[in-house]
Amino acid sequence: MRLADMSFFNLASRRMNWLGARQQVIAQNVANSDTPGFRAQDVSPFADVLRSTGAGGVRTTNTRHIGGLAGSRTDGVSTVEDPEAYETSLDGNSVALEQQTIKSTEVSENYRLAAQLYRKGHEMLTLAATGVR
């Protein structure tokens, strides 16, 4: 039985993948906070990612295969225009730095939580298997 088959580790690692992707989108928003016409983005909710089987994107098994659309991912995470962006400046840019910073802090904390949980699960498994912490 592989670790990846156990639903606990599978869930924790998919959560961390999703959080990593979300942090990337936030970083892109922040880098483009002064680009005219740039709309803030966010990722699809984690619940949607869990529901999908994770088989998104196009498989490329040969060097001559064309990959999927730019930004397509194979983990079921997709980017959407941020529905919570509340402020658009005159040049069409809808990135609010405060909002992005708050989101980024949330993501960091959740990532830390997921990583700790993963480690705890691993420790419990070791404890069960060996009887020794």
Place this chain on the structure above:
Amino acid sequence: MDPLKSILQISASGMLAQGERLKVVSENVANASSAASKPGEDPYRRKTITFEELLNRDTGVSTVQVSSIDRDKTDFSLRYEPSHPSADELGFIKVSNVSPILEMANMREASRSYEANMNMFEAARRMRSQILDLLK
């Protein structure tokens, strides 16, 4: 590319772009009182900077880059200074179209954006080190 690793690249591009912006601001501030040296010539014309999104089609990562540095086309205002070498026959000289207040506002926003990019860089670095800590 791994999302956390690509954040380092994205934030670096953001910091570079804001650095360029700060450079343009300081050029404007330094030349704010540069008037012409001969009659009929123009004084310093304010520089403006524009950013654009750069989308890497292979990785799907969008960074930022400077698209152009242009000159502000606002007209120059006149100031009465007959002793200046570039004064016209009425004694007026054209002064640069740099507004110090606008440049200060630009500077503050550039610093704020720079800091935000730096925070993203730090957050990504921290998240990656948490992954590595799992090995301990």
